[in-house]
Amino acid sequence: xxxxxxxxxxxxxxxxxxxxxxxxxxxxxxxxxxxxxxxxxxxxxxxxxxxxxxxxxxxxxxxxxxxxxxxxxxxxxxxxxxxxxxxxxxxxxxxxxxxxxxxxxxxxxxxx
Amino acid sequence: xxxxxxxxxxxxxxxxxxxxxxxxxxxxxxxxxxxxxxxxxxxxxxxxxxxxxxxxxxxxxxxxxxxxxxxxxxxxxxxxxxxxxxxxxxxxxxxxxxxxxxxxxxxxxx
Numbered sequence: 001x002x003x004x005x006x007x008x009x010x011x012x013x014x015x016x017x018x019x020x021x022x023x024x025x026x027x028x029x030x031x032x033x034x035x036x037x038x039x040x041x042x043x044x045x046x047x048x049x050x051x052x053x054x055x056x057x058x059x060x061x062x063x064x065x066x067x068x069x070x071x072x073x074x075x076x077x078x079x080x081x082x083x084x085x086x087x088x089x090x091x092x093x094x095x096x097x098x099x100x101x102x103x104x105x106x107x108x109x110x111x112x
Numbered sequence: 113x114x115x116x117x118x119x120x121x122x123x124x125x126x127x128x129x130x131x132x133x134x135x136x137x138x139x140x141x142x143x144x145x146x147x148x149x150x151x152x153x154x155x156x157x158x159x160x161x162x163x164x165x166x167x168x169x170x171x172x173x174x175x176x177x178x179x180x181x182x183x184x185x186x187x188x189x190x191x192x193x194x195x196x197x198x199x200x201x202x203x204x205x206x207x208x209x210x211x212x213x214x215x216x217x218x219x220x221x222x
Contacts, residue, residue, distance in 0.1 A: 004155075031208060043156065043199065045209040056209055091155050100146065101210060103155035 002026045004104035006092050012110045013082055021077045021107045023092030032075045033093040033101060034067065036060070043091065049075065082111045114139040114204050118213035125220050128189045133216045135200030136182040145183050146210065147176050148199040156199055159185075190220045 005024045013019050025032050034046040048056040049067055066078045075094075079086055089108050093101040115138040125131055137145065144163055148156035160169040162178040169176045173194065175186040185198055197217045201210040 006155075033209070035210075042214045043201075043210075043212040045211070048208050050208075056207060058209075089153075095208075099144065100158055100161050102158055103148075106153075106155045108153070 004092055004094055004102055006090075006104040006107050008107060009105065010108045010110070012112065014112055015084060016081050019079050019082055019109065021079075021090050021092075021109070023075045023077075023104055024073050025075055025092065025094030026096075026102060027073070029094035029096050029102075031055075031095045031097075031101075032067075032069070033095075034077045035091045035093060035103075036088040037091065037106075038088045046077075079109075082109075084111050087111045114202060114211040116200055116202055116211055116213035118198075118200050118216050120216060121214070122217040123219070125187075125190055125218070127191055127220055127222050130186070130188045130190070132187070133185040133198055133218070134182060135185070135213055137200075137202050139202050139204035139211075141205045142202060143205070144203040145178055146201045146203070147174075147183070147185055148201065150197045150199055150215065152197075159198075187218070190218075192220045192222060194218065195220045 007022045032049040035043050037043045045058050047061045064080045068076050087110050089106045091106045092104045095101045117136045119134045147159040150156045160176040165180045167178050173188050177184045197215040199215045201212045
């Protein structure tokens with residue numbers, strides 16, 4: 001069964017450093033998303049991406065964040081200068097026609 | 113602003129003891145209500161999508177129902193492997209994003 005994959009599973013970084021989180025969505029899907037979940041809190045929407053552009057973003061997704069689909073399979077989330085409060089699980093999700101979203105296993109980001 | 117509230121926050125059941133989880137929502141123009149299961153340290157795993165009031169979906173020991181204001185996830189004769197956090201999410205209006213509730217943490221003991 002096709003699934004969303006994410007790498008790395010755990011990323012530890014120093015405050016102020018740049019990180020790139022990678023996702024490979026399900027191959028025929030057209031809509032891509034990033035969500036985050038701070039420990040003990042709800043899953044929060046960050047950004048949606050369709051047809052090679054951002055279609056929607058939340059207030060969390062400020063200028064420190066960017067997304068890219070560099071090739072036909074990968075979808076990345078970049079945080080330019082990490083802050084302590086960026087520590088969270090980051091989930092990638094994808095869907096074919098904007099219906100049910102399928103989530104990856106997540107990347108745990110720890111900012112020291 | 114879309115709001116999703118789940119109750120209870122935590123639920124402890126004995127194996128075989130049926131119960132229901134609640135998800136109440138306040139949205140403008142519901143386009144779908146989604147149930148996911150999340151194990152510790154893992155991503156949400158899709159369970160059900162419901163689109164309109166009166167709709168029901170079933171999978172093994174789980175059954176999801178939808179009204180105009182809330183959804184229920186009924187768990188019949190649960191087993192320890194059903195222990196997880198159950199998340200409810202909605203899609204509404206013209207947005208494609210999901211808005212999640214805080215989840216119900218279910219523990220099923222022998």
